[in-house]
Amino acid sequence: MNNELLNELTFFVLAIFVGFEVISKVPTILHTPLMSGTNAIHGIILVGAIVIAAGAQTPVEIALGVVAVTLATTNVVGGFVVTDRMLEMFKGRQPARPSTPQETKK
Amino acid sequence: MTIAIALAYLVAAVLFILGLKQLSSPKGARNGNFTAALGMVIALGATIPLLHFSRTGITIIAIGVVIGTVVGVFGARMVRMTAIPQMVALFNGVGGGAAALVAVAELLRFGNHPAFNEAFPSVFSIVIGSVSFAGSMVAFAKLQALLTGTPITYPGQQVVNGLLAAAIVGFAIAVLAVASIPFSFIALMVLALILGVAFVLPIGGADMPVVISLLNACTGLAVAASGFTLNNFALIVAGTLVGASGSLLTKLMSDAMGRSLGNVLFGAFGQVQKAATAAAGGQARSVRSASAEDLGTLLAYSQRVIIVPGYGLAVAQAQHAARELADVLEKRGVDVEYAIHPVAGRMPGHMNVLLAEANVPYEQLKEMDQVNDDFKNADVALIVGANDVVNPAARSTPGSPIYGMPILNADQAKNVIFMKRSMRPGFAGIDNELMYGPNTVMFFGDAKDSLTKLVAAVKAA
Numbered sequence: 389m390n391n392e393l394l395n396e397l398t399f400f401v402l403a404i405f406v407g408f409e410v411i412s413k414v415p416t417i418l419h420t421p422l423m424s425g426t427n428a429i430h431g432i433i434l435v436g437a438i439v440i441a442a443g444a445q446t447p448v449e450i451a452l453g454v455v456a457v458t459l460a461t462t463n464v465v466g467g468f469v470v471t472d473r474m475l476e477m478f479k480g481r482q483p484a485r486p487s488t489p490q491e492t493k494k
Numbered sequence: 495m496t497i498a499i500a501l502a503y504l505v506a507a508v509l510f511i512l513g514l515k516q517l518s519s520p521k522g523a524r525n526g527n528f529t530a531a532l533g534m535v536i537a538l539g540a541t542i543p544l545l546h547f548s549r550t551g552i553t554i555i556a557i558g559v560v561i562g563t564v565v566g567v568f569g570a571r572m573v574r575m576t577a578i579p580q581m582v583a584l585f586n587g588v589g590g591g592a593a594a595l596v597a598v599a600e601l602l603r604f605g606n607h608p609a610f611n612e613a614f615p616s617v618f619s620i621v622i623g624s625v626s627f628a629g630s631m632v633a634f635a636k637l638q639a640l641l642t643g644t645p646i647t648y649p650g651q652q653v654v655n656g657l658l659a660a661a662i663v664g665f666a667i668a669v670l671a672v673a674s675i676p677f678s679f680i681a682l683m684v685l686a687l688i689l690g691v692a693f694v695l696p697i698g699g700a701d702m703p704v705v706i707s708l709l710n711a712c713t714g715l716a717v718a719a720s721g722f723t724l725n726n727f728a729l730i731v732a733g734t735l736v737g738a739s740g741s742l743l744t745k746l747m748s749d750a751m752g753r754s755l756g757n758v759l760f761g762a763f764g765q766v767q768k769a770a771t772a773a774a775g776g777q778a779r780s781v782r783s784a785s786a787e788d789l790g791t792l793l794a795y796s797q798r799v800i801i802v803p804g805y806g807l808a809v810a811q812a813q814h815a816a817r818e819l820a821d822v823l824e825k826r827g828v829d830v831e832y833a834i835h836p837v838a839g840r841m842p843g844h845m846n847v848l849l850a851e852a853n854v855p856y857e858q859l860k861e862m863d864q865v866n867d868d869f870k871n872a873d874v875a876l877i878v879g880a881n882d883v884v885n886p887a888a889r890s891t892p893g894s895p896i897y898g899m900p901i902l903n904a905d906q907a908k909n910v911i912f913m914k915r916s917m918r919p920g921f922a923g924i925d926n927e928l929m930y931g932p933n934t935v936m937f938f939g940d941a942k943d944s945l946t947k948l949v950a951a952v953k954a955a
Contacts, residue, residue: 393611396722396730403507403718403731407738410511414518416750416861419743419842421527423707424582425517426740429510429530430714431585432732433592435541436724440599441558442551449599454554456595461562462569463589468531469570470581474843475524477575477850 421474428467434460502540503728509533510732514739537728575848576808579840580637583706586713587630593716594623594683600723601679610670615722617666620679621686623716626709628690633706636699637840643699645895651696652760658689698895700882701758703841704747708759711740750836752888752900761895781917781929783936786944789911790951793819796873798829800865802904803849806879806915806941808839813852815945816878820858822952831858833865833875833902835883866903875907879914879941885926894924910934913944 414422437460441453510533516526547555566585573581597619604612635641665682672678697705714736721729748755793799801816820830832854838845846859860868869875877884884904887894904910905928912934928934937944 392725393722396725396727399727399730400718400722400734403734404738406511407514407735407740408742410514410735411518411739411742414743414746415520416836417843417846418518418520418523419707419747419750420579420582420703420844420847421523422514422517423703423710423740423743423841424585425527425530426514426714426736426743427582427586427589427710428527429513429534429732430589430593430710430717430736432534432537432729433589433596433717433720435537435726436596436717436720436729437558437592438538438541438555439545439724439726440596440603441555442545442547444551444554444599445548448602450550450554452595452599452602453551454558456592456599457555457558458562458565459588459595460592461559462566463562463585463592464534465563465566466570466581466585467566467589468527468534469567470573470578470585471527472524473570473575474578474847475527477847 421471424467424471424474428464428471431460431464431467434464436460496544499540499544500727502536503731506533506537506540506728507731507735509536510735514735533732537732541728575851576805576811576840577638578847579703579706579844580634582841583630583634583637583702583709586706586710587627587634590623590626590630590709590713590716592623593713593720594620594627594686596720597623597716597723598679598683600720612723613670615719617669617679617682619716619719619723620683621662621666622712622719624683624686625690625693626712626716628687629694629709629712630690630706632691632694633702633709636694637702645698646695651692655689655692658685658692661685662689697759700837700896701751701761703837704744704751704755704758707740707744707747708755711737711744714738714740747842750842752898757898781936782934783938786937786947786951787954789935789937790948790953791955792909792911793823793828793874793876793948794826794952794955796823796828798868798872799823799831799874799876800860800869800872800904800907801830801832802875802877802880802884802902803832803834803838803845804878804880804883805839806881806913808845808848808879810879810941810943812878812940812942812945813848813854815942815949816849817852817854819945819949819952820854822949826952831860831865831868833862833869833904834859835862835880835902836900838880838883862900862902869903870906872907874909874911875904876911877904877913878945881914881926882924884928885924886928887924887926890927896924904928905931905933908933911937913937913939913941915940 437456441457444450444453513526513530516522597616601616662685669678714733718733748758823830834845884902888896888899888901
C-alpha cells in the first residue's frame with residue numbers, strides 16, 4: 389500500500405464521520421431539500437468527467453467523455469437550481485395576513 | 495497535484511461541510527445551498543490547471559457542459575412544484591450514470607492488467623453507479639405515473655434478485671482477476687442496470703422518497719470510488735460526505751414513517767397478497783356522499799375545521815382554492831388549521847412548500863405531533879386529496895403495507911369530509927377503512943373544483 393492510497397483512505401474514513409455528524413439533527417420538513425442538496429454535491433463527479441474528457445482520443449473515449457460531462461453537468465446544475473427553488477418557498481413567507489378571527493367572531 | 499490545487503480542494507471540502515450544516519436548519523438552508531454551490535465552483539476551477547486539454551477534449555467538454563446546463567436549468571426551473579420529487583430522482587440518476595462512465599473510461603485506460611487498488615474502485619463505481627442510475631429512472635417513472643405506483647411483484651422475486659446480485663459479484667471478481675478479457679465490464683454494467691430496475695420495482699410509490707434518498711447515498715459512494723480511481727481528493731471527500739449523510743438521512747426518513755429501512759425496501763414481498771384481498775373485500779361496501787350545499791352548511795356552522803391536504807390537492811393545483819375556503823370560513827369565525835403529515839405530498843416537506851406557495855400563514859400549518867390531539871375536538875376534518883396518511887389500517891391492520899406508519903387521527907373528528915376524485919385506493923395501493931366510517935361523507939371530484947364549490951356553498955350558507 390503506497391502513501392497516496394493511505395492518505396486517500398484517511399480522508400475517506402474521516403469524511404464518513406463528518407457526513408454522519410453534520411446532519412444528525414434535521415427537522416422533517418428539511419429532509420427533501422437536504423436530500424436534493426446532497427444530490428447536487430455528488431455532482432462533483434463533473435470533475436472526474438472533465439478529467440477523462442480532457443485527454444480523450446479514441447472514439448470510445450470521446451463518446452464516454454461527452455456523455456459523462458453532459459450527465460454530470462445536468463446533475464450539478466439541476467441539483468443546485470432545484471434545491472434553491474424548494475428553499476425559496478421557505479424564505480419568502482409573507483408575514484401573517486391581517487385577518488383577525490377573534491374580532492369577527494359572532 | 496500542486497499545493498495550490500490541493501488547498502483549493504480543501505476549501506471546497508470545507509464549504510461542502512458548512513453547506514450541509516446550514517442545510518439542516520430552516521434559517522440557513524438557502525444559504526447552505528449557495529455555500530455548497532460555491533464549493534463546487536472552486537473545486538471545478540481548481541481542476542482546470544491540473545489538466546492538459548487536447549483540442550478534442552475542450553470541444554467535447556464544452557458540448558457536454560452546454561447541454562447539461564441547459565437541461566439542468568430548464569428541468570429544474572420549468573418543472574411544476576408537484577413534480578419536484580421525480581426531478582430529484584432524475585438528477586440523482588444522471589449523477590450515478592456519470593460516475594459509472596468515468597470509471598469505465600479509467601478502466602479502459604488502465605489496459606489489461608490494472609493494479610487491484612485501481613481496478614477495484616472502478617468496478618465498485620461501475621456497479622453502484624449503474625444500480626443508482628437504473629433505480630432512479632424507475633423511481634422517476636413511478637412518480638411520473640409512467641409506471642404503476644403499486645409494488646410490482648412476482649413469485650420468486652427475491653430469488654431472482656439474489657441471483658442477480660450473486661452474478662454481479664461473480665463478474666466483478668472475474669473482471670478483477672482475469673482483467674485481460676476486453677470489455678468484460680459491459681456484462682457487469684448490464685447486470686447492474688437490471689438489478690437497479692429489479693430492486694425498485696417491488697417498492698410502492700409511497701416509499702419512493704426513501705428509495706431516492708438511498709440511491710442518492712449510493713451515487714455518493716460511487717463518486718467516492720471514482721475518486722480513488724482518479725486519485726482525486728475532491729471526489730473522495732465530497733462523494734463520501736454524500737454517502738454518509740445520505741445513508742443517515744435515509745434512516746431518518748424511514749424513521750419518520752415509523753418503519754424500518756428493511757421493511758420499506760423489502761416489505762412488499764409476500765405482503766401485497768394480504769392487502770389485496772383486504773381491498774377486494776372492501777369493494778362491495780357502500781359509502782355516503784353529500785351535496786356541496788349540505789357540506790357548505792356543515793362547514794359554515796362548525797367551530798373548528800382541520801384541513802388535511804394530500805397529493806390530490808397538489809396535482810389539482812388546489813392550494814389557492816384551499817386557502818380561499820379557509821379565508822371564508824375564518825370570516826365566519828371558524829378556526830381553521832392545516833394538518834401536515836410528514837410525508838404529505840410526495841416527500842417530507844413537500845406539502846409545506848406547496849402551501850407556502852399559496853401564502854398560507856405559517857402558524858396555521860400544524861405538524862402531525864402538534865395537531866393529532868386536536869382532531870377529537872374538531873367538528874370537521876376536511877381531507878383534500880390525502881389518503882394513506884389518514885388510513886386507520888396503519889394502526890389496526892398488521893398485514894397492511896403501511897402498518898406502523900404514524901397517521902393523522904382524522905377519524906376522531908366529529909365529521910369527516912373525504913374529498914377524492916374516485917374510490918381508487920391511494921398511492922400505497924390499499925383500501926382506506928375511513929371512507930366507510932359512520933362519520934364520513936365522501937365528496938367526489940377534482941380537488942380544485944370541489945373546493946371552489948364548497949367556497950360558494952359556505953358563502954351562501
